[in-house]
Amino acid sequence: MDLGxxxxxxxxxxxxxxxxxxxxxxxxxxxxxxxxxxxxxxEVESTVSAxxxxxVRASGRAVDVADGPxxxxxxxxxxxxxxxxxxxVANVSALAIGQDExxxxxxxxxxxxxxxxxxxxxxxxxxxxxxxxxxxxxxxSGREIDFAAGPYGTFKAAIIHYTQGLAFxxxxxxxxxxxxxxxxxxxxxxxxxxxxxxxxxxxATALALNPxxxxxxxxxxxxxxxxxxxxxxxxxxxxNLVVDGALTRGVQF
Numbered sequence: 657m658d659l660g661x662x663x664x665x666x667x668x669x670x671x672x673x674x675x676x677x678x679x680x681x682x683x684x685x686x687x688x689x690x691x692x693x694x695x696x697x698x699e700v701e702s703t704v705s706a707x708x709x710x711x712v713r714a715s716g717r718a719v720d721v722a723d724g725p726x727x728x729x730x731x732x733x734x735x736x737x738x739x740x741x742x743x744x745v746a747n748v749s750a751l752a753i754g755q756d757e758x759x760x761x762x763x764x765x766x767x768x769x770x771x772x773x774x775x776x777x778x779x780x781x782x783x784x785x786x787x788x789x790x791x792x793x794x795x796x797s798g799r800e801i802d803f804a805a806g807p808y809g810t811f812k813a814a815i816i817h818y819t820q821g822l823a824f825x826x827x828x829x830x831x832x833x834x835x836x837x838x839x840x841x842x843x844x845x846x847x848x849x850x851x852x853x854x855x856x857x858x859x860a861t862a863l864a865l866n867p868x869x870x871x872x873x874x875x876x877x878x879x880x881x882x883x884x885x886x887x888x889x890x891x892x893x894x895x896n897l898v899v900d901g902a903l904t905r906g907v908q909f
Contacts, residue, residue: 660887662687664787665738667731669721669774670748672699674846675793675838678878679745684710686882688743691734693719693727713738721748721770722762731777741781743885746771746792746815751847752807763807771815775822788831789885792819793877794896796839796904803858812837816896823894832893834884839900842871868901 666683670676671692684690684707692707694700697718707714715737719730735741750766752759771792782788796802798812815835822833840862842848848871852859863871880899883889898904 657888659686659883660787661882661885664688664742664887665691665735665740666743666745666885667691667734667741667774667778668745668747669693669719669727669770671716672696672703674843675841675874675877675881676745676747677703678874679747679881680707681710682875682878682882683743683885684712684714686886687712689713689738691715691717691738693717693721693730695720721774722750722765724769724773727770727773728777731774731781735778735781740784741778742785742787743789743791744774744778744782745881745885746774746790749793749795749808749812753803755806760807763811767808767811768814768818772818782831783829786830787887788826788829789889790819790822790826790831790833791881791885792816792833792835793881794819794835794837796837796898796900799837799896799898800904800906820894820896827893832884832889834889834893835896836877836881836884837896837898837900838872838877839898839903840866840871841874841877843874866901866903870901872899872901 666688668680671680672694680692689712700716704714704716717730750762752763792815794815795812797809819833819835880897
């Protein structure tokens with residue numbers, strides 16, 4: 657299937673590792689120009705080089721999405737460089753699961769406001785696009801109570817609500833908005849890699865919950881996100897796509 661992404665202009669936050677990196681690479685492989693941000697400049701630089709090697713325009717900057725003015729400035733600069741924007745993917749999470757107030761504040765600033773500020777900054781450019789699409793990365797922790805109950809799950813649920821509201825509000829402008837809710841996703845250097853090494857009992861428990869007998873991969877999550885971002889999903893908006901290998905058991909209607 658031709659996803660229709662060639663020549664479109666995409667922006668991904670947290671694009672140097674894990675799910676964000678896989679999304680950026682998949683968009684580039686489909687022919688989209690791609691801009692990424694992350695907090696570490698050296699990782700941004702190396703990722704941009706790898707993306708550019710796929711034959712598309714690639715750009716990046718060290719940005720903390722909790723820095724509102726910095727995020728907005730980066731979005732505007734990418735739009736100026738690319739001549740507009742068609743796709744924005746809000747991927748960054750603080751991964752805060754503590755119950756202390758600092759964890760709640762960090763998750764609010766990064767997960768929730770990072771998404772809202774990205775969308776607000778991109779909106780003038782998405783309104784000019786003929787293929788405007790917003791994809792926010794949520795989590796199955798926003799769908800049911802698990803060990804990440806607290807700020808992480810709460811704000812992941814809020815992101816779904818926010819994005820579905822955007823879908824309704826922006827449908828008349830031809831801008832689509834969807835979320836992807838990954839299940840447990842394993843990659844080297846990721847959270848589950850750290851848990852496997854540091855808390856093998858929790859890792860074994862989590863692994864046993866999935867009837868597939870394994871965790872997902874960043875590429876499997878990216879495939880879902882890139883499809884929803886693409887013109888091939890032109891009549892899909894307001895959807896939360898769960899990609900979890902039947903981990904969760906709640907029925908979505």
